[in-house]
Amino acid sequence: MKSNGKATVGILLALSFLATACGSDGGDSAAGSCEVGQVDGDLALYNWAEYIDEEQLDEFAAEYGISATMDTYESNEVLQPKIAAGNSGYDVIVPSDYMVGILIAGEHVQALNKDLIPNLSNVSPDFANPSYDPDGSYAVPYQWGYTGIAVDTEVVGTDFPRSWDIVFSDFAADYSGRITLLDDPRETLGAALKSLGYSLNTTDQSQLDEAQALVSEYKDNLAAFNTDSGDELITSGETAIAHGYSGDMFTQFLETDDPSRYVFFVPEEGGTRWIDNMAIPFDAPHPCTAHTFINWLLDGEQGAALSNWNYYGTPNSASIDLLDEELNAFLTDPTVLTGGQETLESIIDTGDFETNYADAFSRAKG
Amino acid sequence: MATTVETIAEAVTPEFEHSNERLRRRRGALLALPAYLYLIIFFVIPFGIVVVYSFATRTRFGTDLSGWNLNSYRRLGDDLVRDVLFRSAWLALLTTVVCLVLAYPFSYYMATRSERTRNLMLVFVMIPFWTNFLVRTYAWRVILGTDGPYSQLTSAVGLGSGRLLFTQVAVVLGLVYGFLPFMILPLYASIERVDPRLLEASRDLYATGFGTFRRILLPLSMPGVIAGSILVFVPSLGAYVTPSILGGAKTTLLGSYIVTQFLSARDFPFGAALSFVLMIVMLSATLIYFRKGGRTL
Numbered sequence: 001m002k003s004n005g006k007a008t009v010g011i012l013l014a015l016s017f018l019a020t021a022c023g024s025d026g027g028d029s030a031a032g033s034c035e036v037g038q039v040d041g042d043l044a045l046y047n048w049a050e051y052i053d054e055e056q057l058d059e060f061a062a063e064y065g066i067s068a069t070m071d072t073y074e075s076n077e078v079l080q081p082k083i084a085a086g087n088s089g090y091d092v093i094v095p096s097d098y099m100v101g102i103l104i105a106g107e108h109v110q111a112l113n114k115d116l117i118p119n120l121s122n123v124s125p126d127f128a129n130p131s132y133d134p135d136g137s138y139a140v141p142y143q144w145g146y147t148g149i150a151v152d153t154e155v156v157g158t159d160f161p162r163s164w165d166i167v168f169s170d171f172a173a174d175y176s177g178r179i180t181l182l183d184d185p186r187e188t189l190g191a192a193l194k195s196l197g198y199s200l201n202t203t204d205q206s207q208l209d210e211a212q213a214l215v216s217e218y219k220d221n222l223a224a225f226n227t228d229s230g231d232e233l234i235t236s237g238e239t240a241i242a243h244g245y246s247g248d249m250f251t252q253f254l255e256t257d258d259p260s261r262y263v264f265f266v267p268e269e270g271g272t273r274w275i276d277n278m279a280i281p282f283d284a285p286h287p288c289t290a291h292t293f294i295n296w297l298l299d300g301e302q303g304a305a306l307s308n309w310n311y312y313g314t315p316n317s318a319s320i321d322l323l324d325e326e327l328n329a330f331l332t333d334p335t336v337l338t339g340g341q342e343t344l345e346s347i348i349d350t351g352d353f354e355t356n357y358a359d360a361f362s363r364a365k366g
Numbered sequence: 367m368a369t370t371v372e373t374i375a376e377a378v379t380p381e382f383e384h385s386n387e388r389l390r391r392r393r394g395a396l397l398a399l400p401a402y403l404y405l406i407i408f409f410v411i412p413f414g415i416v417v418v419y420s421f422a423t424r425t426r427f428g429t430d431l432s433g434w435n436l437n438s439y440r441r442l443g444d445d446l447v448r449d450v451l452f453r454s455a456w457l458a459l460l461t462t463v464v465c466l467v468l469a470y471p472f473s474y475y476m477a478t479r480s481e482r483t484r485n486l487m488l489v490f491v492m493i494p495f496w497t498n499f500l501v502r503t504y505a506w507r508v509i510l511g512t513d514g515p516y517s518q519l520t521s522a523v524g525l526g527s528g529r530l531l532f533t534q535v536a537v538v539l540g541l542v543y544g545f546l547p548f549m550i551l552p553l554y555a556s557i558e559r560v561d562p563r564l565l566e567a568s569r570d571l572y573a574t575g576f577g578t579f580r581r582i583l584l585p586l587s588m589p590g591v592i593a594g595s596i597l598v599f600v601p602s603l604g605a606y607v608t609p610s611i612l613g614g615a616k617t618t619l620l621g622s623y624i625v626t627q628f629l630s631a632r633d634f635p636f637g638a639a640l641s642f643v644l645m646i647v648m649l650s651a652t653l654i655y656f657r658k659g660g661r662t663l
Contacts, residue, residue, distance in 0.1 A: 075629055077628065077629045077630070077632055080427070080428075080632075081428065084427060084428050102426060102427045103427070105426050105427050106426070106427025106428060108427065177529065177532070180614075183610070183615050184630065185626070185630050185631075186630070219616065222532075222614065222616060223531075223532045223614055224532050224613075224614025224615060224616065225614060225615040225616060226610075226614060226615065236511075237512060237513070238511055238512050238531070349426065351426050352424070352426075354630070354631050354632060354633075355424070355631045355633050355636070357630070357631070358626050358627065358630045358631035358633070359446060359631075361626070361630075362446060362450070362618040362623055362626060363446055363618075365615070365616060365617055365618045366449075366617055366618065
């Protein structure tokens with residue numbers, strides 16, 4: 001669940017420009033006086049598009065006798081300025097991993113009152129202490145997924161490297177014009193960095209230069225750099241190898257006549273595991289409702305309902321057994337994670353070095 | 367001289383006529399008010415925000431507006447920025463020239479038809495605007511893609527299955543397709559205004575067809591050529607959607623480079639500086655073009 005439809009995003013961003021200002025306080029929980037299950041007003045959720053069933057929201061609203069509304073965004077970069085400007089009016093937001101780090105640093109999200117979220121015990125230990133929020137003080141995992149490679153085995157066969165060599169070696173030349181990489185500096189340079197054996201969060205310019213050279217060397221084999229429709233391009237037969245997000249790919253595969261012809265894997269050198277999180281803006285109007293909602297969604301059944309609707313992975317250990325069979329089969333497929341958990345990394349904000357990533361990617365494209 | 371005449375006129379004009387004149391002017395200003403408001407809200411203020419941001423500093427979690435500096439403008443000298451700019455300008459120039467070559471004969475043909483045919487053709491030129499540009503661009507993706515009509519055509523004539531999608535040709539094709547009406551309409555308007563008797567006279571005086579075009583028609587339709595070229599060149603220079611969808615975003619162009627600053631690097635000041643300079647460059651190019659064009663007309 002990352003950026004979709006950059007054109008719309010651009011427009012939204014232009015609008016949010018008008019509202020952007022700086023300076024705010026926050027950080028401390030405003031929910032000191034709430035009780036478990038208490039609501040202090042209607043819920044305003046700001047979430048990614050197509051990330052929760054509206055009916056599930058209505059269920060929450062009915063249960064607590066309030067109303068629940070949702071606005072959607074398509075990029076963390078649209079979310080952040082809006083929250084930072086203050087007065088967003090949202091009670092709960094769903095930023096991705098690295099964006100949580102940025103929001104914490106800017107004091108734009110408030111510390112959670114963990115006493116109000118007893119269901120935190122359902123969060124799988126894998127997700128309990130993420131690098132961007134070490135004690136889980138500000139954010140609760142919502143959904144997760146991998147970034148990896150999808151392959152159409154009817155074109156490529158089954159004898160292909162389970163490593164980044166599939167796009168960053170001469171192997172790729174056989175499928176020239178039928179490969180897409182994500183149009184995202186951090187993801188695509190991150191893949192190249194992993195392929196070279198470096199961390200995808202490196203701030204070493206010489207490593208980044210090497211990654212840039214690698215992308216540049218093999219970019220002529222690409223059909224496109226594409227984030228919005230890499231999944232549709234592979235199932236429509238336009239491409240045969242696609243770099244993309246697990247949930248997107250999986251949902252797309254299931255819409256075809258023969259999902260089994262497609263394979264998704266995270267290369268053995270490792271890749272990105274991303275986690276989207278629930279957090280409460282520093283000036284959320286209804287912090288009690290926000291805590292109650294987070295707690296409610298961490299319930300085993302609600303977590304499973306969420307995943308069974310959006311088909312992303314659940315961080316909720318109480319939900320695993322309640323998942324749809326085909327979803328569970330995919331999430332636990334041992335051939336997906338070729339290099340094991342320890343090869344995965346979450347993208348972390350590198351501060352001022354982000355501009356180096358953006359420029360390196362622009363240079364790699366030429 | 368003029369001043370003297372005006373002074374005399376002023377002296378002999380009774381006072382009540384002056385106040386009448388003022389009233390009329392005030393009413394005129396009132397009529398223009400919605401347009402002024404529109405320009406202020408949707409151009410002046412946003413442009414002002416862009417300018418302010420371009421002097422600010424990128425921070426980890428936003429933009430620091432205190433402590434103005436020129437750092438973003440310094441980065442404009444980078445070889446990366448220069449390459450991106452040249453690449454975009456070349457693409458925009460190519461698009462403009464192709465549009466001009468296609469649109470001129472078409473506009474001439476259209477302008478010389480009967481009124482009925484002319485109006486019908488105008489409707490045909492406008493019809494694409496009824497559908498959203500993004501949707502039409504995605505339609506081109508199907509047309510130019512694997513197994514699409516273009517590929518079927520090349521297979522049928524024995525050239526093998528060709529795919530134009532995700533090539534530079536596809537980008538130029540998409541841009542020309544998108545902006546062609548903006549070239550046709552002003553060209554048509556100015557060719558239609560040319561007195562056909564001038565062209566007849568030229569032929570009567572033994573000018574060749576090309577001579578008539580070069581010495582009579584072209585100079586007289588120059589305002590249309592200039593207006594059309596600007597209307598095509600300016601949006602092509604910052605084109606973002608077409609290169610991403612049809613070109614696969616494989617080269618960095620100005621539009622995508624600016625978007626990257628906002629949506630990936632979160633470097634609002636640099637993105638704002640790029641946008642500001644782009645606007646200034648285009649504005650001055652337009653002014654120079656108009657001045658120069660104005661003299662030769």
